[in-house]
Amino acid sequence: MHYVIENNRIIITVTDDFNPQHILDCGQVFRYHKIDAGYKIFSKNLFCILIYEKNRVIIETTDVNYFVTYFDLDRNYGDIKQHLLGYPKMAEPIKHGSGIRILNQDRAEMIISFIISANNNIPRIKSIIERLCNALGEDMGEYKAFPTIAVLANQSEEFFRSIGAGYRANYLVETARMLQNGFDLDCTNLSYSQAKKHLMQLKGIGNKVADCILLFGYHRQDACPTDVWIERAFVYLFGDSKLTRTAMSDKLSQYFKGFAGYAQQYLFYYIRENSNQNNSKVEEE
DNA sequence: CACCAGGTCTCTC
């Protein structure tokens, strides 16, 4: 992958390791929607327009630097894929999701979003987050920002229920208040397991959600979020289905060493697409 | 009407 910056545009000229569909459809991001020639993608209080042509991708935004980091453009995914190809049964998943990248997203946004994601489905997660932004996000003109912690911490449980959060409403109230009260989001000096334990002090954050936050908000590559799909991926890799999800997550984290997060994304996309009979392409067209 | 969706919490043993 190679890119250049021209004014308000990032132009990606070699797209082997950058496929918008792979990136957006592997479950790491909820705030985007399809437009004619690409996508609109929102993060924090910013947004970009992504347009794909035959052999290049153009990203238009008022904050080029933010989205260079957001899309993880300075990382060599060729090397990552090469490394993971050294593992059995990884060739197909990597080929299938060859253009996946792990985004660098806002931590608070990840925390709130993945609390909502628990025991929920992706279309509904998206719509709840959209209602959340519409109700509380700063008006940015043609779109609404993700609400700040200060605003979120002011809401009642009834409000979160009113946007469809269901029983997670209480988790959101509690966590927003803890964040507002100075809960430390800096995990740079913590090991992976320490960071995970730290985040799990927040209401609504268990093993899986903590891994999602560490992977998508902190780019911690030893995190391997394990849900039903990764459970199936575990069976695909090892032929063993008798461990608990937590044990599977730990084993995968150790097995792929510092690359578990990347491996997880290729596997998630691969297994989910392959066993999806209804193949919901609702987003497309 | 059941079952499921990127699980977590709480209460048991």
Place this chain on the structure above:
DNA sequence: GAGAGACATGGT
């Protein structure tokens, strides 16, 4: 620690 049940909501 591991296991069982409750938990909102909307789709199939």
